[in-house]
Amino acid sequence: MKKLYNIVSKLYDTEVPAQGLALFRILYGIVFLMEVLQLNYFQHLIFDPIPYIAESEISFKFALIFWLITIICFILGLFTRISSIINYVLTFTIIAGLDKFEYHLDYAMTGINFLLMFVPTGRAFSLDNLLAKLKYSIPQKIYEPKTTTSMLSYYSLVGLGIAMVYFDSMFYKLASPMWLKGLGFWWPTSLPFATYLDLSILLNSKIISYGFGFVTLVFEGVFLFYVWNKKYRNILVLTGIGLHLGILHAYPIPWFALAAAGLYVLLLPYEWWTILHNKLRSKTPTLTIFYNSDSLVDVRCMLIIKHLDFFGKIAYLPLSEAKATLKEVPEEALIADVHSINSSGKVFVGLATYIEAWSRIWFLWPFSILMRLPLFNTLAKNCYQSIASNKFEFVPATNMGITPISYDSVSILKDFTVKDFKVRIIAFFTIYCIVSQGYIIMYKGLLVTNILEAIHVNGIVRGALSKFHGFAVFNQKVFGITSHPVFMDKVHFNGYNHIVAIVYKDKNGQETWLPLNxxxxxxxxxxxxxxxxxxxxxxxxxxxxxxxxxxxxIRYSAFWASKHHVSLAEKQTFVVKVKKIDSPTGWEDDFLHRQMAKPWMDVGQVIWENKEVQVSIPEIEKL
Structure with a gap:
């Protein structure tokens, strides 16, 4: 315990740039936004007993809209801590309850969203930093928020988000004939219902097929143990990103692939982000703005423009340096109106300065065009003049300039600080996660089950472990710690020899395939x-x-009908089609194309009339 405490304490004290963490916030936030947008689109399919006909007793419409707004705030780094807390609460209450539609990304998101409540993701590339500058800066004293974070912020997300997932997954893969034979890539990708791209060019190469399968197996097995070592990290990062970009192209789980790939941003060298940021910034600004450092309004305008000017195209200089450049402009005019000069020597005054500044900030460029139009230009000039004529009447509040302090050194007890308390909590949570995942592996891991059965103690061990089933459910719902039997032959693919499709037949006999298969x-x-x-x-x-x-x-036909304005009050017919496919036992050349070419059989119907349904299908397994 003491050794773990020392490791956690050392990582906690190691400060690194926060740009990588902020970039992860943006990338992960965008992926999570897409997931919730998809959830919003399919909400009636997911939550209604019968979509749009027997609707859910609880409407999730406004909760999902509120959630989307919260995620956008998180991406922008606006009220980051509050948005992270709301995000986790909604994850826990909505996603954790999707039993019928749950999938493995839900648990990864639960764990990540839990940690994001505590990790300071808003210390770079955020509007929170801008708000802090505006709150604590006063004339002649500019506040610069902290832009570093503890190394633990990076490691904790990687550990809970992917390292433990890979480790648990190995206790299934090592008991899987499909994975042990090197078919973990080839087999699922050769089944039409599991992929949306024809990757036969890869599948028909035995070397590539087996290579991808074995590399994935070895990679997941060693990741947890070697990712913390800088000597091996780069090769693991490249392999991991390649693996998940491959998943993105091969399988219909894009948000899982992108979320996992985004976590690898946290493992890239910290200094890369500073170097990249400096590379992207302009070496020679194309606009120089002179501001009055004694005016709170000018200082705040300067802070806003500088913060939003990511590419460094605008320089700000105090008014005292304007005299050498703007010799012909009287001092009274310089004080009354903001002045600027571009790289060609053209001078801009007042509102024109801000229009020029906006034109150099990519997301404000449309507004700069708008501000040049007569009506909007007149309104903007009136607004500018109103502020400029009274800018010296804005004075700092009495509490401005008092910067926030760090509480880490504050004593709780004698020789026991806030930092000591945090480190102990983090160390305890680390042990808790390890024990919890270990319990899941012992309770559900297929490899462990096979070993226990071989020594004839599986029943005894499982009986003892089952007494703590509530512990496993709690960890799954609250921390996302669970089992990961994903892409398994015994669970998913072995013996899967059919594909079911639904086709709508209109009154003219015209067929429309529902976008399922x-x-x-x-x-x-x-x-x-x-x-x-x-x-x-x-x-x-x-x-x-x-x-x-x-x-x-019933569920998919009703949902599709409503989305395509097909009235189920009238008689509507959906044809159920089945394609029988082969279940492979080993690598075969051109297997995917042969399955695609298999014929469809019309085997049944789904008939809607007066919003009531009749389903007539044979027993699929006997076809």
């Missing part, structure tokens, strides 16, 4: 992420449950 059997736009998992492995599965399939047929 296309004519080749590959996935369509509707089944991405959680919808793919639900349709392919719950409504369908390698061993089809007729009741679950009927529920899926």
């Amino acid at each position: 296309n004519e080749k059997g590959q996935v369509g736009p509707y089944i991405t992420g959680r919808e793919w998992v639900e349709w392919s492995f719950r409504s369908n599965s390698k061993n089809v449950s007729q009741e679950k399939l009927k529920d899926g047929l």
